[in-house]
Amino acid sequence: MNTGDRIGGDPIERLRAGALAHRRPKKTRRCPDEDRLRLLLPGQVEPKEAEELLTHAAECDWCGAVLREAAQDLAEPPTGDEEELAGKGRFADPGRRREFVERITGGGRTDPKPSPPILRWWPAWGVAAAALVVAAGGVSYQQWARGPAHTERLLAQAYTERRQMEMRLPGAEWGRTQTQRSAESSSFNEPQALLDAKSNIKRGSDAHPDDPRWLKLQGEADLLDGNVDTAIAELERAHALRPADASILLDLGTALFQKAEKADDPQLRAQAFERFSEGVRLKPDDAALLFNRALAAQKMYAYTEARDDWDAYLRVDSRSGWAEEAHRYLDEVKKNLSGSGPTPPAQPQTH
Amino acid sequence: MTSREAGDEDRVELPPEREATGTLTLEVVEVPWGPSSGEESPEGLLRECADMGDARAWEKFLSRFNPIIVATVARTMRRYGFDGAGLSDDLVQEVYLKFSAHRAKVLREFKPRGYPGAVFGYVMVIAANVVHDHFKSKGGKHSVQSPLPDDVPGPEETEWRLLLREIDDLLRRPPVSQRDRQIFWFYYRQGMSAKEIAALSSLKLTTEGVESVIVRLNKLVRSAFESGKAIGRLSRFLG
Numbered sequence: 129m130n131t132g133d134r135i136g137g138d139p140i141e142r143l144r145a146g147a148l149a150h151r152r153p154k155k156t157r158r159c160p161d162e163d164r165l166r167l168l169l170p171g172q173v174e175p176k177e178a179e180e181l182l183t184h185a186a187e188c189d190w191c192g193a194v195l196r197e198a199a200q201d202l203a204e205p206p207t208g209d210e211e212e213l214a215g216k217g218r219f220a221d222p223g224r225r226r227e228f229v230e231r232i233t234g235g236g237r238t239d240p241k242p243s244p245p246i247l248r249w250w251p252a253w254g255v256a257a258a259a260l261v262v263a264a265g266g267v268s269y270q271q272w273a274r275g276p277a278h279t280e281r282l283l284a285q286a287y288t289e290r291r292q293m294e295m296r297l298p299g300a301e302w303g304r305t306q307t308q309r310s311a312e313s314s315s316f317n318e319p320q321a322l323l324d325a326k327s328n329i330k331r332g333s334d335a336h337p338d339d340p341r342w343l344k345l346q347g348e349a350d351l352l353d354g355n356v357d358t359a360i361a362e363l364e365r366a367h368a369l370r371p372a373d374a375s376i377l378l379d380l381g382t383a384l385f386q387k388a389e390k391a392d393d394p395q396l397r398a399q400a401f402e403r404f405s406e407g408v409r410l411k412p413d414d415a416a417l418l419f420n421r422a423l424a425a426q427k428m429y430a431y432t433e434a435r436d437d438w439d440a441y442l443r444v445d446s447r448s449g450w451a452e453e454a455h456r457y458l459d460e461v462k463k464n465l466s467g468s469g470p471t472p473p474a475q476p477q478t479h
Numbered sequence: 480m481t482s483r484e485a486g487d488e489d490r491v492e493l494p495p496e497r498e499a500t501g502t503l504t505l506e507v508v509e510v511p512w513g514p515s516s517g518e519e520s521p522e523g524l525l526r527e528c529a530d531m532g533d534a535r536a537w538e539k540f541l542s543r544f545n546p547i548i549v550a551t552v553a554r555t556m557r558r559y560g561f562d563g564a565g566l567s568d569d570l571v572q573e574v575y576l577k578f579s580a581h582r583a584k585v586l587r588e589f590k591p592r593g594y595p596g597a598v599f600g601y602v603m604v605i606a607a608n609v610v611h612d613h614f615k616s617k618g619g620k621h622s623v624q625s626p627l628p629d630d631v632p633g634p635e636e637t638e639w640r641l642l643l644r645e646i647d648d649l650l651r652r653p654p655v656s657q658r659d660r661q662i663f664w665f666y667y668r669q670g671m672s673a674k675e676i677a678a679l680s681s682l683k684l685t686t687e688g689v690e691s692v693i694v695r696l697n698k699l700v701r702s703a704f705e706s707g708k709a710i711g712r713l714s715r716f717l718g
Contacts, residue, residue, distance in 0.1 A: 139642060139704045140697055143667050146639030151668070163608045170600030171592050171680030178681040179657070185669075186661040192669030195679065197558060199671060202603040203678035206550035214549035218568040219541055219575075228572070229537040232579040277546050301538075 153190040211277040223445030276341040279328040286322035295382040296416040298375045302449025340369040359383040377407035521598035551603045555610035574606045594680040
């Protein structure tokens with residue numbers, strides 16, 4: 129190869145090829161702390177220091193690689209698989225979260241503080257920046273906020289704010305049971321979280337009509353709206369698409385139970401109990417499944433099963449608002465078992 | 480990358496912090512990356528958690544941030560070749576302990592600077608740092624340390640290094656800004672994509688803005704080499 133060939137090629141291509149061949153990440157004494165480098169991502173470094181870090185990292189193969197990996201790992205919202213992983217983890221369970229929080233806060237204040245609207249004094253440039261980024265397509269987190277995991281939380285929040293059934297929804301915190309839906313019930317008095325969730329579900333279902341996650345969320349929303357038959361149809365479909373999903377079984381059992389209560393249908397109650405049992409077989413320590421199955425058993429006058437389930441429930445959650453309810457139900461069950469409660473009608477079969 | 484050449488007027492930039500005048504406006508802020516209306520802002524939640532006595536705020540924090548923390552822990556663990564669910568739970572707990580340590584010092588250090596999604600990014604960075612610290616303390620080998628293959632075709636190293644210096648000389652001259660020079664090297668030397676570079680909030684550019692810078696500097700470099708303005712060192716070395 130002569131000199132002309134060597135310098136005559138496209139400089140950009142030679143630059144790129146050389147980087148692939150000769151980049152050698154090696155940490156030096158001049159390299160900054162990697163934790164500081166990563167803070168460039170959320171813009172948490174003062175401008176002067178940021179300038180120094182960026183200049184160094186642009187030319188240092190080690191720090192450049194640290195930033196490249198951080199940008200790959202930390203700039204994207206959770207994937208579906210990661211949301212699923214989070215749903216199976218230790219902190220997905222509200223009871224265990226509460227216990228952990230009590231440990232780190234020393235059992236601090238738990239009374240709800242009024243949530244102020246997002247109405248704050250913001251520097252003018254902050255508002256402009258947000259608007260610009262919306263226009264420019266900085267929507268990763270918006271996508272996340274519209275995704276199934278966040279929508280599930282919105283539904284759980286709506287449930288807690290206006291709890292209208294004794295059964296639990298996945299991930300929902302305890303809330304006081306309110307009276308039946310009024311005749312004037314309309315979108316005007318629906319919790320905002322429910323309206324937001326419905327809007328997400330509409331968007332998600334339109335884009336992915338056969339996605340069991342969106343079908344499940346649609347079923348939950350219909351359940352919260354009192355449209356039990358529609359909810360059952362959607363949840364049956366979600367269950368058919370994802371038969372080993374315990375949270376779909378939880379919702380399906382709940383929808384069947386709600387219909388059973390409305391129609392006073394013991395067969396439907398038994399079906400609901402069966403769905404909860406399938407869920408418990410998949411996730412034996414799932415607090416919501418244990419709670420709902422215990423309640424279904426109790427309403428079926430299957431007091432021995434109900435007692436065992438309430439006991440099992442209280443082993444996984446002994447301190448939440450749900451646990452207080454579980455204690456009350458368990459007391460009733462014990463009275464009935466000891467003969468001091470009201471005489472139940474003939475017990476239907478539970479298979 | 481977009482094929483069109485984009486000048487400064489095409490860039491989508493966030494206003495630099497130093498240009499903030501301190502003018503205040505009362506606005507109902509619809510935060511695009513964060514909560515739905517009716518839900519508390521993530522910045523507000525962090526402030527509430529900084530009061531370590533507020534257990535309810537902490538429960539909300541765990542409920543809201545757990546998916547992104549778990550995702551970050553899992554992704555960072557994979558960098559060390561690990562994928563164990565049990566270890567992941569322990570590390571997630573370590574992350575929460577980090578947030579609550581020293582009366583939530585880490586949360587108190589968060590500065591809202593107007594970057595969209597900054598709270599989520601901050602939580603993810605702290606979570607990643609906890610995992611890196613964990614593996615470093617155990618002597619774990621990070622993928623950054625893995626050697627590159629030796630047989631990648633390319634110019635000789637000495638020639639490449641001269642080319643780097645030649646181009647850098649060009650990029651240090653006006654009208655190229657320091658930031659644009661950084662972007663060029665992140666792209667061509669460090670192998671970052673435009674999207675990855677735009678993820679560095681401190682650069683205050685969107686992906687399109689980064690692409691625009693790269694297209695412009697590409698043209699500058701090629702044109703300088705074509706006109707022979709930028710081959711001094713290479714000529715001396717090779718000739």
